[in-house]
Amino acid sequence: MPIDPVELSRELIAFNTINPPGNELACITHLEKILASAGLETSIHSFAPDRANLIARIGGANGKAPLCFTGHVDTVPLGNAPWSVDPFGAEIVDGKMHGRGASDMKCAVAAFVAAIGNMTEQLRDTSGAVLVITAGEEIGCEGAFHLARGGQLGRAGAIVVAEPTSNVPLVGHKGALWLKLTLKGVTAHGSMPHLGVNAAYKAARALLVLEKFQFNVAPHPSLGAPTLNVGTIHGGLNVNSVPDRTEIGIDIRSIPELDHARIQEHLRAELGDDITLEPTVDVGAVWTDPSATWFKDVYAVVRDVTGEDHGNEPKTAPYFTDASALTPAFGNPPTIILGPGEAAKAHQTDEYCSVQRIREATDIYAKLAAKWSSGN
DSSP states (O other): OOOOHHHHHHHHHTSOOBTTTOOOHHHHHHHHHHHHHHTOEEEEEEEETTEEEEEEEEOOOSSSOOEEEEEEOOBOOOOSSOOSSOTTSOOEETTEEESTTIIIIIHHHHHHHHHHHTTHHHHTTSSOEEEEEESOOTTTSHHHHHHHHHTOOOOOSEEEEOOSSTTOOEEEEOEEEEEEEEEEOBOOBTTOGGGSBOHHHHHHHHHHHHHTOOOOOOOBTTTBOOEEEEEEEEEOSSTTBOOSEEEEEEEEEEOTTOOHHHHHHHHHHHHOSSOEEEEEEEEOOEEOOTTOHHHHHHHHHHHHHHSOOOSSSOEEESSOOTHHHHHHHTTSOOEEEOOSSOGGGTTOTTOEEEHHHHHHHHHHHHHHHHHHHHTO
8 A cells, every 4th residue: 555645744743752852763663664564675773772763775786876865753842832733643734734843854754755665666676765764863963873883874876865945955054063162160159259260251251252253264155154153151050159160052053164173173272271172063064066967857856846946046954964974974975955844844833844845745756766766
């Protein structure tokens, strides 16, 4: 029986995979059963209790590397604002499927699972496809890096990352380097501050340096300039004590020309020796030259399915994806970001994905797989 991408979307949204803690295993197991029943070779790769990735393969017969489709099943928390719908109910209202993870990115996973699962006989004796479905993407691509380090991925000749793009092909994204900057002092009674060393004052001086920090690199022609933002500041335990520790959370978005280790060296040189810097997220930028031959096929298929032509002005994503781990692990094949969700609705209250976009994406993925496997 054919896999219906809309019904499968509803099934996936019903799984609570909020990260943290994730608990993606039940959702991954559900997908594994569907793909195995459709005729794909499947393997589950655990990396923590109740957390696992799924790899599913079909084809691989003619020596050409398969086309990879990838997506994650973990989601962000619900947020503080009340939802007007059940966040796990997958209710369809006015052609929009609502629920946590609908846009980012369970509907996209359902779309490529349906696309490939419904064409296994067509793909069996070809280069075929590999599906990489991950856990732990929302907090630094944890699951994808586990696969990359474990050498379990095999080959891929090109990658489709099904993150939310409203079915518009995107050719890359910035990297992310999140740092915890720690400054230490010496505590003392608040009435005798001269007996202590105030870590908050150290943090204030560091903030002035961070505000004026320059990367000293030209902007990327499509990704733009790198950025630095201070997102959090934590220091002190009570008002009548000198704080002996302050932590600053730094969010850097990088471009391909910037090495993350060099950025940290530069920051240490600017901030001085009296600090510690600890990366909490470290994922590189992803970029494929838009003139890549395969991208012409992608633009043509999207135009055929949606009637929209996006090939004249290549676009990029503002967020990072599992491609930061998977693209280098596969040997840096051409990588496109293309999914039915809407980026503006990701992580939002009453998140939704257009049902029409789900069906469009399923058609796009099937056509891309057929074109890739046929060599035409």
